[in-house]
Amino acid sequence: MGDLRFDDQVAVVTGAGRGLGRAYAMLLAARGARVVVNDLGGSVTGDGSGEGPAAAAAREIAARGGEAVPDTHTVATPEGGRAVIDTALDAWGRVDILVNNAGTVDPAPFEDITDDRLRGLIDVHLKGAFFVTRPAWKVMRSRGYGRVVNTCSAAGIFGAQRMANYGAAKTGLIGFTRVLAAESAGTDITVNAIAPIAATRMLDHSLSDVTDPVQRTAVDEVMAPFLDALDPALVAPVVAFLAHRDCPVNGEIFTVGGGHVAQFFIGRTRGYRHPNLSIEDVRAHLDEIKDRTDYTVPSGPADEMAQLYEALTASG
Secondary structure, X not given: OOOOOOOOOEEEEEOOOXXXXXXXXXXXXXXXXXXXXXXXOOOOOOOOOOOHHHHHHHHHXXXXXXXXXXXXXXXXXXXXXXXXXXXXXXXXXXXXXXEOOOOOOOOOOHHHOOHHHHHHHHHHHHHHHHHHHHHHHHHHHHHOEEEEEEEOOHHHHOOOOOOHHHHHHHHHHHHHHHHHHHHOOOOEEEEEEEEEEOOOHHHHHHHHOOOOHHHHHHHHHHHXXXXXXOOHHHOHHHHHHHOOOOOOOOOOEEEEEOOEEEEEOOOEOOOOOOOOOOHHHHHHOHHHHHOOOOOEOOOOHHHHHHHHHHHHHXXX
8 A cells, every 4th residue: 555645736724824724734735735725814713814834835845845825815705715816726636635624712611602704604614615615516516526525623523612603503504514425426536524622822812711620620631741742743643544536435523633543523322202202201211312322323314314214114
């Protein structure tokens, strides 16, 4: 089995000037891809902009013998999303890989999350992925090939305090990933997602925001010793595999950090049924409803409906 390479392919990586995105861009370029390094150059909370991070990452790729062009368009508008993909098309005439990585963080208690705080994160994370993927998708569909990698988060999947805006935006990308995977079924286009854990500006900002004494102690005692192991470069191989032609999975979610890779999945318990279900029935059978013995993993809504039909017929 030879090295997995991306020769003659074009990859677009958003938020690629620093942190995780930069690690993805560097690895893809090192394996032969021509890379659009997109980065608005703003702060971790979304303030400001600048050409520096994208330009610096592109120069470093070139210095290492790779090919890259910087791009500083925002992903948060339809026009910006199209412009990001146009950068790839203008430079190399194709798009094979899209990694939706751009993001910001702005934690606060739920009661303090203003419209602006919500809108800012939805615009970058959720709308941003939508706006960049849409023009890339048209190119991929016309060519019959493509790889899309989205970025979700455990903060939304499991819930994390002060992260209502971030968690909502990131978990929306799970639905986005699954729907596009369903639409690309039967083609050579795959859409998958990762939930990365890495020592980045975003993680540092989120950890520094913890002020509750008990939580602060937990962060210092549990997280701090592992930060050195959470190199963004250890997330990049999973992204690169999901972006490779040999990737066999579609619509899946992987959690990645410190060189460890695992899969998140959505399961369904066998549950409980009564033909005249009452509130009291739900209370009395809650343990049975939640029992994960013999759980299943539906492949989609039709599969879930088939399991419901089976439950209905089995109980008469």
